[in-house]
Amino acid sequence: MSTDKNISQRVSMLRAAMDLSQEDFAKQLGVSRNYVSMMENGREPSRALLTMIELLEKEHLQPAPKTPQSAKSKTPYTGARSLLKIAREKKGLTQAQLAKAVGYSIGVYQDIEDGRSSMSRKMAERVAKALDCDLADLLDGSDHPPGNGTHYGTFGETPPVEVPPGMKVKYVPLLSMAQCGTMGAYDDTAYTHDGFIAFNSEDPKAFALKLAGESMTPVFSPGDVAIIYPSKPPKNGCVVIAKLNEENGADVMLKLYQASGSSITLSSYNPAFPPMSFPKTAFSWIYPVKSVTKVLE
Numbered sequence: 195m196s197t198d199k200n201i202s203q204r205v206s207m208l209r210a211a212m213d214l215s216q217e218d219f220a221k222q223l224g225v226s227r228n229y230v231s232m233m234e235n236g237r238e239p240s241r242a243l244l245t246m247i248e249l250l251e252k253e254h255l256q257p258a259p260k261t262p263q264s265a266k267s268k269t270p271y272t273g274a275r276s277l278l279k280i281a282r283e284k285k286g287l288t289q290a291q292l293a294k295a296v297g298y299s300i301g302v303y304q305d306i307e308d309g310r311s312s313m314s315r316k317m318a319e320r321v322a323k324a325l326d327c328d329l330a331d332l333l334d335g336s337d338h339p340p341g342n343g344t345h346y347g348t349f350g351e352t353p354p355v356e357v358p359p360g361m362k363v364k365y366v367p368l369l370s371m372a373q374c375g376t377m378g379a380y381d382d383t384a385y386t387h388d389g390f391i392a393f394n395s396e397d398p399k400a401f402a403l404k405l406a407g408e409s410m411t412p413v414f415s416p417g418d419v420a421i422i423y424p425s426k427p428p429k430n431g432c433v434v435i436a437k438l439n440e441e442n443g444a445d446v447m448l449k450l451y452q453a454s455g456s457s458i459t460l461s462s463y464n465p466a467f468p469p470m471s472f473p474k475t476a477f478s479w480i481y482p483v484k485s486v487t488k489v490l491e
Contacts, residue, residue: 205233208247211254222250226388278307281325296320345419345489349389357393365389366421367401374403375437375446390419390487397423400484403435403448409462410448414486420448421484428453433483436460442476451480 209219209230216234220227223246233239239247282292293303296317306317322329347353347365357363368388390402405418410433414420420435428434434451438444449460449470458477461469 200236201238202234202236204247204251205230208251208255209234212250223247278321278325281327282307285325287324292321292324295324345391345487347389347391351389353391355391361394363391363393364395366392366395368419369401369403371403371406371446374435375444390421392421395421396484397425399424405448405486407448409464409467411464413463414448415488418486418488420486422481423484424479424481426482426484428480428482433486434460434480435483436480437478438472438476439478442472444478448483451482 209216212219212222214222216230217227220230223230223243225243229237282289285292287295289303289307290300293300296303297320298317319329321327346368349365349367351365353363353365355363366389368390392400392402401422401424403420403422405414405420406416408416420433422435428451430452432451433448435446435448436451437446447460449462452459452461453474456474457471458474458480459469459471461467
């Protein structure tokens with residue numbers, strides 16, 4: 195591939211050659227879909243992300259451009275999860291050995307190294323220590339905010355905002371509905387590097403969820419972001435995020451919650467979506483929504 199092509203052309207051609215949507219291509223790189231869109235509109239990637247793109251070009255396009263000498267001055271450990279293999283093999287560790295060393299299951303680590311999931315900052319710190327590599331290299335390439343404004347940031351970092359005395363502010367993990375649906379229950383493996391700002395969070399396990407679908411319009415819209423409190427029990431009349439168990443379809447839904455005896459009814463603001471009733475045993479989990487923010491991107 196000619197080096198005179200700009201990053202917009204390169205990313206677009208590579209994604210087309212791999213026959214991937216922006217969402218799936220973003221998962222390959224360990225970044226948000228919005229960041230892929232920005233690159234296809236001319237946004238220059240980080241050194242680490244460029245390395246990952248060049249590796250994919252070598253596999254899917256011929257010939258691939260060479261990495262500039264200035265980009266080779268640092269160790270090749272990068273935030274793109276699939277590149278963790280380089281650092282792990284250099285240390286002579288199997289996936290199982292590294293997973294054990296950092297205190298996570300082999301399945302969780304395999305998803306990260308294979309690019310199907312992202313690390314929390316806590317896990318990145320443990321991996322950086324185990325592999326003797328720079329934490330910034332592990333975060334680089336996957337900590338780009340998925341949108342504009344101070345609502346978004348990198349999970350684990352301190353938001354660059356001033357708040358009145360007594361008010362607390364932090365970034366909580368930001369998930370999509372699909373990511374939320376893959377959780378067996380809330381734990382650290384749900385974290386991504388994307389974060390969303392939360393004020394005075396009362397739940398240390400709080401996370402943010404980018405909404406999708408039309409069932410809660412006009413009150414809530416696709417793209418709005420909800421703050422979820424997984425440690426708190428749902429109450430009648432509140433909005434919840436609920437996941438049905440595998441036997442009942444494993445759907446993830448944002449609905450109004452009403453429990454009566456052994457039955458739970460989930461209803462919508464949009465009258466086009468009728469209420470649905472299930473036995474309590476039909477759910478894997480139900481978490482209350484603390485607040486919903488409309489974000490202009």
